[in-house]
Amino acid sequence: MLGLNKKDASLLVVVAILVVCAPILLNPFPENSSLAQFNAGYPDLMQRFVIFGIFAIGFNILFGLTGYLSFGHAAFLGAGSYAGMWMMKLLSINVIPAIIFSTVIAGVISLAIGWISLRRSGIYFSILTLAFAQMAFALAASVLTPITGGETGLQTNLNDPRILPEFLGGGSAVDGNIPKPSLFGIEMTASFEIPVAGWLWTFNWGYYICGIMMLIAFYVAIRIFRSPFGLMLKAVKSNQQRMNYTGLNTRPYMLACFVISGMYAGLAGGLMAAMDPQVGAERMQWTASGEVVLMTILGGVGTLIGPVLGAGLIKYFENIFSKINKATLEVWFGVFPDWMSDFFVTIVYPFIGKGWHLTLGLLFMGIVIFLPGGLVEGGQRIRKLFNRKSSDASAKANPAE
Amino acid sequence: MGILEVKDVGKRFGGLQALGDVNLDVAENTVHAIIGPNGAGKSTLLNCLVGKLIPDTGSVMFDGQSVLGRTPYQINQMGISRVFQTPEIFGELSVLENMMIPIFAKRDGAFRLQGIDNMMGEKDIVEAAEKMLVDMNMADKREMHAAAMSRGDKRRLEIGMCLAQEPRLLLLDEPTAGMARADTNNTIDLLKQIKEERDITIAIIEHDMHVVFSLAERITVLAQGTPLVEDTPDNIKGHPKVREAYLGEAA
Numbered sequence: 209m210l211g212l213n214k215k216d217a218s219l220l221v222v223v224a225i226l227v228v229c230a231p232i233l234l235n236p237f238p239e240n241s242s243l244a245q246f247n248a249g250y251p252d253l254m255q256r257f258v259i260f261g262i263f264a265i266g267f268n269i270l271f272g273l274t275g276y277l278s279f280g281h282a283a284f285l286g287a288g289s290y291a292g293m294w295m296m297k298l299l300s301i302n303v304i305p306a307i308i309f310s311t312v313i314a315g316v317i318s319l320a321i322g323w324i325s326l327r328r329s330g331i332y333f334s335i336l337t338l339a340f341a342q343m344a345f346a347l348a349a350s351v352l353t354p355i356t357g358g359e360t361g362l363q364t365n366l367n368d369p370r371i372l373p374e375f376l377g378g379g380s381a382v383d384g385n386i387p388k389p390s391l392f393g394i395e396m397t398a399s400f401e402i403p404v405a406g407w408l409w410t411f412n413w414g415y416y417i418c419g420i421m422m423l424i425a426f427y428v429a430i431r432i433f434r435s436p437f438g439l440m441l442k443a444v445k446s447n448q449q450r451m452n453y454t455g456l457n458t459r460p461y462m463l464a465c466f467v468i469s470g471m472y473a474g475l476a477g478g479l480m481a482a483m484d485p486q487v488g489a490e491r492m493q494w495t496a497s498g499e500v501v502l503m504t505i506l507g508g509v510g511t512l513i514g515p516v517l518g519a520g521l522i523k524y525f526e527n528i529f530s531k532i533n534k535a536t537l538e539v540w541f542g543v544f545p546d547w548m549s550d551f552f553v554t555i556v557y558p559f560i561g562k563g564w565h566l567t568l569g570l571l572f573m574g575i576v577i578f579l580p581g582g583l584v585e586g587g588q589r590i591r592k593l594f595n596r597k598s599s600d601a602s603a604k605a606n607p608a609e
Numbered sequence: 610m611g612i613l614e615v616k617d618v619g620k621r622f623g624g625l626q627a628l629g630d631v632n633l634d635v636a637e638n639t640v641h642a643i644i645g646p647n648g649a650g651k652s653t654l655l656n657c658l659v660g661k662l663i664p665d666t667g668s669v670m671f672d673g674q675s676v677l678g679r680t681p682y683q684i685n686q687m688g689i690s691r692v693f694q695t696p697e698i699f700g701e702l703s704v705l706e707n708m709m710i711p712i713f714a715k716r717d718g719a720f721r722l723q724g725i726d727n728m729m730g731e732k733d734i735v736e737a738a739e740k741m742l743v744d745m746n747m748a749d750k751r752e753m754h755a756a757a758m759s760r761g762d763k764r765r766l767e768i769g770m771c772l773a774q775e776p777r778l779l780l781l782d783e784p785t786a787g788m789a790r791a792d793t794n795n796t797i798d799l800l801k802q803i804k805e806e807r808d809i810t811i812a813i814i815e816h817d818m819h820v821v822f823s824l825a826e827r828i829t830v831l832a833q834g835t836p837l838v839e840d841t842p843d844n845i846k847g848h849p850k851v852r853e854a855y856l857g858e859a860a
Contacts, residue, residue, distance in 0.1 A: 453697070454685060
């Protein structure tokens with residue numbers, strides 16, 4: 209199907225089903241239950257899941273295939289966001305030009321940065337990309353204030369020109385409100401809610417547009433992983449010396465890979481701007497670059513689905529885990545005697561709420577030490593465990609497996 | 610006139626004259642060995658031929674074209690393949706993938722962007738790689754991780770990868786260094802077989818005299834960066850200058 213082998217095609221189908229059903233799957237707890245705060249199926253967070261999924265998929269094309277660790281990918285994310293914002297200010301509030309332009313601009317910038325950074329490999333490459341990203345951050349935060357809005361950031365305004373005709377999303381709003389990003393009139397924030405028994409499912413247009421973009425991005429990534437180009441990138445990771453002495457020029461392969469990866473980041477940035485039309489320079493900060501590295505490693509470097517899982521996990525922690533507060537804990541431990549409950553609350557409290565970074569850090573350490581292949585390796589081990597139990601006899605017949 | 614002509618090549622590292630006025634003429638379709646004691650400049654010479662080093666003086670011509678100033682991948686595309694002292698293969702990839710890469714390089718040149726082209730559409734490449742694996746007698750290992758193989762198999766794979774490019778000149782840098790006797794003999798047999806089956810020129814740098822005298826048709830003896838003699842194996846064996854270079858003045 210679509211030029212994929214059976215295994216990849218079924219993976220794509222599974223991911224597609226998960227993306228489509230996410231508003232239901234991520235809301236497992238009824239609205240009024242005490243566990244409702246663990247529901248992740250609200251539009252804002254689901255959008256973030258898939259957008260950071262795109263970001264991490266793109267990062268993994270570079271890091272997973274070639275082993276080049278970029279610490280500057282947030283620069284492309286931020287550049288994409290600014291580019292998308294300008295399209296929505298100047299051209300039209302329609303998200304399509306914004307998304308296209310953000311991808312192109314990120315591609316151009318990553319071409320320039322990659323051209324220079326790829327002269328070095330290993331830690332020197334990482335440092336160069338970090339330096340460029342910090343320069344981009346400084347430019348966005350102060351020097352380029354006319355373009356980026358500096359510290360206050362960039363928003364859509366009532367008096368933005370939006371020169372395209374009205375049916376393409378141009379023009380200012382008639383009713384005096386700032387128009388919201390839309391797709392041919394359908395606003396990104398528009399959603400319809402379906403209450404079923406105690407549950408409330410929210411199907412949001414913006415989320416589904418991001419979801420479709422992620423599925424396309426995921427499909428393209430699978431094709432890249434399985435293409436001769438992907439093979440060459442894996443060869444770069446494995447042995448550059450042999451590449452050179454086999455008549456292959458590694459530079460353009462690396463540069464093409466870097467630009468593709470940058471364009472993924474730009475697409476993610478453009479979608480972020482389209483979902484929430486305001487950008488600040490902090491989107492380019494090095495912590496944002498580090499976050500995508502964490503996502504990729506947590507999920508599984510060099511695997512297809514890993515980065516998406518990693519992105520989901522980190523965003524879930526950031527948005528859900530961080531909302532658990534002392535009162536919630538007291539309810540949970542309320543079944544114990546008072547002194548015991550106080551004791552547990554004191555122990556657990558530093559790891560929740562604002563301390564969610566601490567828990568994430570422990571989780572990260574655990575995964576890196578015990579599951580170097582990330583969540584994907586964890587899944588494979590579990591599956592192996594089940595397979596061994598169910599087919600002990602056949603395993604004995606094929607000791608090689 | 611040979612396929613590879615080295616004229617007056619000199620290379621200096623700081624105060625050390627690694628190579629001084631080396632002249633070498635490798636005739637087409639022969640096996641030419643370059644021998645010499647440690648520090649004679651064998652590896653420096655080889656690195657000058659493949660573009661890893663640029664000699665200070667002299668010229669290196671391959672098939673009438675200068676190789677100087679070209680990068681390793683450009684020189685490889687001219688038709689020179691190199692086998693390293695320790696096998697350089699793509700350890701993380703499967704044996705079949707290892708074999709496919711040089712065939713892609715042969716067909717597509719130094720760079721071709723085929724971003725989402727399908728590997729399943731590359732039947733010719735897969736077939737050619739599989740055929741080469743059969744030739745190298747390692748078809749049973751096609752799905753194996755290359756890094757998991759024995760030293761001898763890695764060497765065999767590396768030679769196969771070089772041959773898959775159909776080079777005109779194959780350079781071997783101590784191909785049997787660190788190998789057990791049995792592996793060494795296998796490698797000798799493999800090289801003999803390659804020579805019989807293909808139109809190929811082989812230049813080999815080697816320490817092991819057993820290997821040299823089993824394979825070479827011409828031998829150049831290098832000592833202290835300059836060629837002492839160049840002759841047939843039979844004449845080299847008893848040559849007084851060679852004995853002197855290897856065993857010292859007293860002998």
